[in-house]
Amino acid sequence: MKALVIDDSATMRHIVADILGGLGFESSQAANGREALDLLESGESFELACIDWNMPVMDGLEFVAAVRARRRWRDLTLMMVTTEGEQGQVVRALAAGAHEYVIKPFTPDALASKLVLLGLLRGEQVP
Amino acid sequence: MSISAGTFTFVADLVRRCSAIELPAGKEYLVESRLLPLVRQADLAGVDEYVATLRTVPHCAEHDRVVDALTTNETSWFRDFTPFQALTQHVVPTLAAEHPDQRSLRVWSAACSTGQEPYSIAMALLDCAAGRSVQITATDISREVLGRGRAGRYSQVEINRGLPAAMLVRHFARAGTEWELSKAMRSRVTFTQHNLLDPPPAGGPFDIIFLRNVLIYFDLATRREVLGRVRAVLAPRGFLLLGATESTFGIEDTWEHVATGPGCLYRSNTRSSA
Numbered sequence: 267m268k269a270l271v272i273d274d275s276a277t278m279r280h281i282v283a284d285i286l287g288g289l290g291f292e293s294s295q296a297a298n299g300r301e302a303l304d305l306l307e308s309g310e311s312f313e314l315a316c317i318d319w320n321m322p323v324m325d326g327l328e329f330v331a332a333v334r335a336r337r338r339w340r341d342l343t344l345m346m347v348t349t350e351g352e353q354g355q356v357v358r359a360l361a362a363g364a365h366e367y368v369i370k371p372f373t374p375d376a377l378a379s380k381l382v383l384l385g386l387l388r389g390e391q392v393p
Numbered sequence: 394m395s396i397s398a399g400t401f402t403f404v405a406d407l408v409r410r411c412s413a414i415e416l417p418a419g420k421e422y423l424v425e426s427r428l429l430p431l432v433r434q435a436d437l438a439g440v441d442e443y444v445a446t447l448r449t450v451p452h453c454a455e456h457d458r459v460v461d462a463l464t465t466n467e468t469s470w471f472r473d474f475t476p477f478q479a480l481t482q483h484v485v486p487t488l489a490a491e492h493p494d495q496r497s498l499r500v501w502s503a504a505c506s507t508g509q510e511p512y513s514i515a516m517a518l519l520d521c522a523a524g525r526s527v528q529i530t531a532t533d534i535s536r537e538v539l540g541r542g543r544a545g546r547y548s549q550v551e552i553n554r555g556l557p558a559a560m561l562v563r564h565f566a567r568a569g570t571e572w573e574l575s576k577a578m579r580s581r582v583t584f585t586q587h588n589l590l591d592p593p594p595a596g597g598p599f600d601i602i603f604l605r606n607v608l609i610y611f612d613l614a615t616r617r618e619v620l621g622r623v624r625a626v627l628a629p630r631g632f633l634l635l636g637a638t639e640s641t642f643g644i645e646d647t648w649e650h651v652a653t654g655p656g657c658l659y660r661s662n663t664r665s666s667a
Contacts (some may be wrong), residue, residue, distance in 0.1 A: 351549065357562050367558035369549055375469070379555035382474045389473035389637060 267386065268311065269293045272302045272329065273318035273347070278370075282316050282347060285374045289387060299324030303332055312342060314386055317364070319348035319355070327362055334363035343384050347372070395537075396425050400444040404428070404459060411460040422537030426506065427462040429534055431455075434612065468506045469555035471513045476605065476634050476658075480514065481521040483653045484632045488600055489525075491630065497526045501599040501626070503589060504607045505531035508542025508582070509551075512574060514603065515581040516560050530596035532587035539584045545574035589619045593626035600628050605657075606636035613644065620645045624661050633659040 269291040273279045276297075283293035294310065296302035298321040306312075315333070317326040324332075326346060333339045344364045348355075351369040359367055366380045381387035404424050405416040416424065425440050432443045447456060471477050488498070498518065502511035511531035518527050533539050552561060552572050565572040587594045589607065602623055608616045620641060627633060633648065635641070635657040641648040651658040 351567075353562055353565075353567055356558055360558055360562065364558075367561070368553055371550065372553045373550060376550065376553035376555070379469050379471075380553075383471065383555065383557055389475055 267291050267313045269314040269316060270296060270302055270305060270310075270312040271316050272296045272299060272321070272326065273316075274298055274321040275318070278318070282377070285377050286314075286316070288374070289378055289381065298322055299326060299329030299332070302329055306333070306339060306342075314343045314345065314381070314384075316345050316347045319346060319350045319359075327359060330359065330362045330364050343386060345380060345384070347377075396421055396440045396444075400424070400441050403444055403448055404463065407456060408460055408463045411457070416463065422535055422541070424463065426533065426535040426538050428459060430611065431458055431462060433615075468509045470509050470552075470560075471517070471555050471557070472510065472605070473637050474555075476603070477513060477517045479634070479653045479658050480601070481517050483651070484601060484658070485518065485521050488632075495525070497528060498522050498601070499596060499599045499628070500527065500529045500601045500603070501594070501597065502529060502531045502582075502603045503587075503623075504604070505533050505538075505542060505584070507538045507547075507551075508545065508584070509547075509555075510603060510605070511542070511582045511584075512545070512578060515578050516564055519578075527581055528596065529582045530594055530599070531582050531584045532594050533584075534586065534588050536586055539586055542582070543579075543584045545579045546571045547574075589622070590615070593622055597626040598628040599626060599631060601632045601634070602627055603634045605634060606639070608639050608644075609636065616644045620648075624648075627661055630660055633661070635659065 267290065269286050271279045271282045271293050274297050279295045283295060286293050294305060296305055300323045302315065317329055319326040326348065330344050333342055333344060345366040345368060346359045346364045347368045347370065349370045356367050366384055368377060368380055378387060382389050401421050401424055408416055428440045428443060432440055435443055437443045500514055502514060505511050508531060511529045514529055515527065531542060546568060548571055564575050564578050583596065585594050604623055608619065611619060623633065624647060637657060639657055641659055647662055648659040649662045651660055
């Protein structure tokens with residue numbers, strides 16, 4: 267399975283991609299929502315996008331809304347991975363169309379458990 | 394029950410050395426609850442005595458078991474997920490069809506640790522068992538984990554572990570750096586200290602028993618004894634949910650496996666019940 271990791275921090279992109287790699291995902295990376303949209307528009311397909319909230323050019327919430335507005339990307343699973351941890355922000359992200367929400371800091375098994383919820387991983391695959 | 398500072402330091406050092414996982418001060422309850430099954434198998438009186446024996450010998454397989462106990466089977470919300478699908482999609486509809494006049498649903502979450510399992514059950518049953526009063530009995534041998542369960546407050550790291558975001562916003566509120574479960578959800582769960590080798594807790598007979606990732610820590614004779622006690626307090630044709638790697642096979646032949654896809658779901662095939 268293929269994942270798109272969207273975060274303006276290269277370090278965080280590598281951490282998330284490493285965890286996903288351990289779970290059998292092949293990852294591409296984008297530094298903001300606009301770069302991620304460009305990848306999608308170029309025809310690359312992904313099963314999962316892990317999305318930071320605060321990024322330059324296009325933030326994570328705008329990216330979620332842009333993806334949800336396009337029928338051709340309706341099968342892409344959207345998971346916020348962000349430091350934004352207020353209840354109202356989780357509500358906003360879900361209302362915009364995000365499927366799941368992970369608040370930093372997180373552990374690798376937390377990310378894996380969310381992928382189980384999303385049907386992208388089986389329970390026995392969680393390390 | 395508690396453990397000495399020396400015991401905790403030794404175990405924390407061992408786990409750190411072997412797995413790089415930190416057990417900061419305040420995690421004494423975790424060390425105690427995870428090591429108790431090993432203490433029982435070694436037929437010793439307590440965690441302090443068990444660890445004292447480990448300190449006198451070079452690193453061996455028993456030390457590895459301690460590390461495994463502390464680093465695996467972390468409790469999480471909706472753990473493995475499929476048992477909760479089986480609960481809402483098969484168990485509750487089956488019980489409703491077989492007992493249409495029954496207005497209550499009694500559930501026992503055994504070895505519940507800090508409460509994630511019984512509260513996950515409460516959240517899962519909120520919609521699918523509407524019209525029935527749900528009573529969940531949650532038990533563990535450690536008073537400390539029960540206290541945490543009763544409080545219903547969880548750190549961000551604990552919340553991230555398997556709790557669906559939709560459930561987070563529906564049932565929790567921010568409480569400083571932690572999240573607090575709603576009073577409505579907490580009121581559905583009664584926490585009680587209980588050793589699985591003692592007579593069953595009050596609150597039964599139970600329609601559904603969660604006994605997940607517990608039997609694996611016991612020898613065959615103890616598994617048989619525990620399953621017998623569970624069967625006696627399970628309502629006739631009630632459901633038993635075991636962990637993903639557990640089975641009643643070869644322990645007791647009075648159980649039938651229910652094929653519902655992934656998930657270890659069983660029914661007692663005897664109609665005699667306490």
